[in-house]
Amino acid sequence: MTEAxxxxxxxxSRGLGLALAEEWLGRGWRVIATARGASEGLDALARRxxxxxxxxxxxxNAADAVRTLRARLDGRRLDVLFVNAGIARAIEASPATADEADFLDMMLTxxxxPVRAAELLRDLVPAGGTIAVMTSELGSIEHAGGGWQLYSSSKAALNMLMKGYAAKHAGDGHVLLLVAPGWVRTDMGGSDAALSIEESIPLxxxxxxANRGEPGLRYVDRFNRRISW
Ligand SMILES: NC(=O)c1ccc[n+]([C@@H]2O[C@H](COP(=O)([O-])OP(=O)(O)OC[C@H]3O[C@@H](n4cnc5c(N)ncnc54)[C@H](OP(=O)(O)O)[C@@H]3O)[C@@H](O)[C@H]2O)c1
Structure with missing residues (x-):
C-alpha cells in the first residue's frame, strides 16, 4: 500500500484554511493543520x-513558533505546504486615512x-512537492481597481516576495503557487461574496x-488560469 x-x-482555524484541511482529509491525505489558539472547527475535524x-x-508572525514547528516535524515529508494565514484591515481606507498599524500588520501577516514560513519549512518538501501561498486576485497590479487598496498592496508585496523566493530557490524543484481562491463567503470575504467555500476550495x-510535476512559480486562480501580475 502506498503511503498517504x-x-x-x-x-x-476557520474559513478557507479549515476547508483546505477538510478537503485533503476527505481525499485520504494526512493533514497537519495549524491554528493560533483553540479552534472548534479543527477539534471537530480531529474527531472525524x-x-x-x-x-x-x-x-x-512569530518566527520562533515556525522554527519550533520545523523542529517538531523533523523527518516528515510534506507533499504540500500551504500557507493560508492572512488578515484584512482598514479595507475602505487609503494612506490618507488609514491607521499605520493596520497597514503594517497586513504587510507582516x-x-x-508567509514567505518567511516558506523559507523555514521548505526543506521538508521534497523535489516535485508543492509550496502554495494564498494570495488574492486583488494582488494583481495590472487588474487593480482601487478597492481594498491597502490589503491589495500587501498581496502584491506577497507576490513580489514569492518572485524573489522562486529565483533564489530555483534548484529546489518545487511547484510554487500563488493561489487566488475567488471572492468567498468567510469572515474575511463577508456575506456578499460571490462564492461559497464549497464552490472554491475543492477547485x-x-x-x-493539476500543477503537480511542473516546477516553477505561477500566479493562478482556482481554475488554474494564469493571472496577470
Ligand atoms: N475570503 C476571500 O474572499 C478571500 C479572497 C482572496 C484571498 N483570501 C485569502 O485567503 C486566506 C484565508 O482567508 P479567509 O477568507 O479564510 O479569512 P478568515 O476567515 O478571516 O481566516 C483567516 C485565517 O488566517 C488565520 N491567521 C490570521 N493571522 C494569522 C497569524 N498571524 N498566524 C496564523 N494564522 C493566522 C486566522 O486564524 P485566527 O482564527 O487565529 O484568526 C484564520 O485561520 C487569507 O490569506 C486571505 O487573504 C480570501
Missing part, C-alpha cells in the same frame, strides 16, 4: 479524522511572514493537483 500524502496548512489530522499551534485542491 501529507499537507501542512498554516492558518487553518483522529488518525489523519494533527493540530499544531503556530502564529506565523500577508506578505513577510483549489484540484488545481494544486
Amino acid at each position: 500524502s501529507t499537507a501542512l496548512v498554516l492558518g487553518a 479524522y483522529p488518525d489523519a489530522l494533527a493540530i499544531e499551534q503556530v502564529d506565523i 500577508n506578505a513577510f511572514s 483549489v485542491v484540484d488545481m494544486i493537483e
Whole structure:
C-alpha cells in the first residue's frame, strides 16, 4: 500500500484554511493543520479524522513558533505546504486615512511572514512537492481597481516576495503557487461574496493537483488560469 500524502496548512482555524484541511482529509491525505489558539472547527475535524489530522499551534508572525514547528516535524515529508494565514484591515481606507498599524500588520501577516514560513519549512518538501501561498486576485497590479487598496498592496508585496523566493530557490524543484481562491463567503470575504467555500476550495485542491510535476512559480486562480501580475 502506498503511503498517504501529507499537507501542512498554516492558518487553518476557520474559513478557507479549515476547508483546505477538510478537503485533503476527505481525499485520504494526512493533514497537519495549524491554528493560533483553540479552534472548534479543527477539534471537530480531529474527531472525524483522529488518525489523519494533527493540530499544531503556530502564529506565523512569530518566527520562533515556525522554527519550533520545523523542529517538531523533523523527518516528515510534506507533499504540500500551504500557507493560508492572512488578515484584512482598514479595507475602505487609503494612506490618507488609514491607521499605520493596520497597514503594517497586513504587510507582516500577508506578505513577510508567509514567505518567511516558506523559507523555514521548505526543506521538508521534497523535489516535485508543492509550496502554495494564498494570495488574492486583488494582488494583481495590472487588474487593480482601487478597492481594498491597502490589503491589495500587501498581496502584491506577497507576490513580489514569492518572485524573489522562486529565483533564489530555483534548484529546489518545487511547484510554487500563488493561489487566488475567488471572492468567498468567510469572515474575511463577508456575506456578499460571490462564492461559497464549497464552490472554491475543492477547485483549489484540484488545481494544486493539476500543477503537480511542473516546477516553477505561477500566479493562478482556482481554475488554474494564469493571472496577470
Ligand atoms: N475570503 C476571500 O474572499 C478571500 C479572497 C482572496 C484571498 N483570501 C485569502 O485567503 C486566506 C484565508 O482567508 P479567509 O477568507 O479564510 O479569512 P478568515 O476567515 O478571516 O481566516 C483567516 C485565517 O488566517 C488565520 N491567521 C490570521 N493571522 C494569522 C497569524 N498571524 N498566524 C496564523 N494564522 C493566522 C486566522 O486564524 P485566527 O482564527 O487565529 O484568526 C484564520 O485561520 C487569507 O490569506 C486571505 O487573504 C480570501
